[in-house]
Amino acid sequence: MPDKTIDYDQPVFVAGHAGLAGSAIARRLRGEGFRKVIGVRSAELELRDSDRTWEFMAAHRPQIVVLAAARVGGIAANNAHPADFLSDNLRIQVSVMDAARRLGVPRLLFLGSSCIYPKHAPQPIRESTLLTGPLEQTNEAYAVAKIAGITQVRAVRRQDGLAWISAMPTNLYGPGDNFHPEHSHVLPGLIRRFHEAAESGAASVTVWGSGAPRREFLHADDLAAACTTLLRHYDDDDPINVGTGSDLSIAELASLIAEVTGYRGEIVFDPSRPDGTPRKVLDVSRMTALGWRPTIGLVEGIAATYKWFLDNRETVRG
Structure with a gap:
């Protein structure tokens, strides 16, 4: 979708606009001139309810949908509630995409996750490795739901000819993240743990x-910039990776967060706890070929996220 075809007055629905990714995407869209960015909180609209979702979308008639809504969590949450992660994400995706299809929404961007790829995929991970090997067991249910979303996008493209696309972000972090001590992802969870230890x-x-697994981290604002690039310039059946293309070990990440939070004690690793996938870094060559590059360095991003955490301690989730 080239720039010249975009009508900045057309309604854009960001499903999940209050979450980490969705809030960054909504901010970016407004900042780029979109005047009708629509969002609704889960307390007002349960996206798992297909009838209510249809009524909402039929009333607002969006011409672009960004499907960023999802039930998310770290290893502990995925391990403890796999059936919920599978069911909730499938229902959200089907509810929103069925309503968008019924309306004939010409442009939809579905956000998946880098966990869709096989546990032992060659590194950096190319999009072509999807469904070529077994998944990481600790988040298999979530990954299967996201793979189903990719398949639904492909099916709608094939059957209805709509220019729907899928993007697979790497591990996200940033303002508005979930800092829950048990149900957060690794980076915000460590920010909270080291902050409390320093205090x-x-x-x-x-x-x-063990601290040995290697992970890649992308600031949510960089993801948002990638999403607007994709809405303008990408139209393909295959999902596209969004990440930095570089990684670090969990041990290195822990040391970095300890430094940012001012923690000076000992860092101990518990190898009895699951490591997850040994390494996960994305091949982002197809994304960078569109002209997008991440602009927020990891140290800068962690420091800004920690500041946001400190400024919002009274209302922060968890």
Whole structure:
């Protein structure tokens, strides 16, 4: 969809606009001149309810939909509630996409996850490795739901000819993240843990796993910029990776967060806890070929996220 065809007065529905990714995408769309960015909180609209979702979307008639709504969580949450992660995400995706299809929405961007790829995929991970091997068991249910979303996008493209697309972000972080001590992803979880340890003067902080797995992290604002690039310039059946193309070990990440939060004690690793996938870094060559590059460095991004955490301690989730 080239720039010249975009009508900045057309309604854009960001499903999940209050979440980490969705809020960044909504901000970016407004900042780029879109004047009718629509969002609704889950307390007002349960996206798992297909009838209510249809009524909402039929009333607003969006011409672009960004499907960023999802039930998300770290290893502990995925391990403890796999049936909920599978069911909730399938229902959200089908509800929103069925309504969009019924309306004939010409442009939809579905956000998946890098966890869709096989546990032992060659690194960096290319989009072509999808469905070529077994998934990581700790988040298999969530990954299967996201793979179903990709399949639904492809099916609608093939059957209805609509220019729907899928993007697979790497691990996200940033303002508005979930800092829950048990149900967060690794980066915000460590921010909270090291902050509290620094406050209390704890002698040590225990980090799950061996510290050896390597992960890639992308600031939510960089993802938002990628999404607007995709809405303008990408139209393909295949999902496209969005990441930085670089990674670091969990041990290195822990040391970095300890430094940012001012924690000076010992960092202890617990290898009895699951490590997850040994390494996960995305091949982002197809994304960068569109002219997009991440602009927020990891140290800068963690420092800004920590500041947001401090400024919002009274209302932060968890």
